[in-house]
Amino acid sequence: MEKKEFLDDKTRFLIRNILKGFLYLAILIVIFLLIKSYFSEQERMEWFGDIYDNVLLVMSVFVASEILFGIIPPEVFMLWSLKTGLIGSYFTSIGLLSIISYLAGFTNFTIGIFAKDKSKILNGSNKIIRKYKILFQKYGTHLVIVACVSPLPFSAISLLAGAGGMDKKKYLWYSLLRIVRFFVYAYVLYKIEA
Template identity: 40%
Template sequence: MNLRVKLKFLFNNILKGLLWMAILAALYLLAKEYIVADNHDIWLERFYSRPMLIYSIYIGSEILFGLFPPEIFMLWAYFKGDVWHYTANVLFFAGVSYAAGYLAFLIGRYLRKVVLFRFLGRKFFSKYWPLFRKYGSFLIITAALTPLPWSLISMLVGTTEYPMKKYLNLALFRILRFGVYGYIIFQSHQLA
């Protein structure tokens, strides 16, 4: 497969990610205007007075295949404090996401040896196996940068004979995603 097809796959998914981010931004602005504005104090106390709960939900979400988009947590972090606090939170979120992907990769390494998983894995990964066969390393990069399920793709890669060092290097694109999305979120609030 030539590089052009792989790059097209990557850019199509990046565009989907940006569309997803635009939808989240629109929902956020609507909620801020029509829900939070009327009950500002209740919402602030409910979500900002318990940061450990928010961090726990985020960590659980990243380990359980990204139940919530990380951008929601970046929005929370923006209103939690100053620019340094926001940056520290985005770095924390990126580190947790990278670690959750690595954990999923290791789980995949273990599961490939389990006979029952070979049967269940066909059903569980049926949507992503063909993509991995077709795109290989580009699927890791695409999952790191876009809304594709990061932990699930990492687990799938772990079930193959994919080299761990190469996976860890490609997984660094996940941190790039958080940097770019965090910057976009920060700048969009500076303009508002």
């Protein structure tokens, strides 16, 4: 008689990667605390130079990063929001950033729907796309959830979800976890800074 496993492969994948997301957050906190203790606020502001006060430039870089598979971790922009009141209160800024990220993911999901059979990128030999395509074929919705709450490239996985035929309503509901992630990470950073 075969022994029934307590958790199926998809659930183990989900739990394992959510825990990796918490590990990533812990590492981010340690780095943030080290920077905070070894560098003055003035020194930290100098790193950004004139970019720091240019809201249009910072937001443009964020939008481009989110559409182009999260080249810059969103936590960088959360830290920027923590130190500037240029686009409203901290949590208003986080709300705006999270909605932009959500919409960037949906944009890529929609592109994936239309590009699934036509795109050389989706069907080519790019190692990163191929890796996530295999993971999406194996884990489907679970991979989208993991991408929402962890450092995995959310927009790239959204593109693959669209190309892979994931139901649009399911995608839109599950990807709301992206907004939750932004607020959880932002809250933690806010409490550390306070």
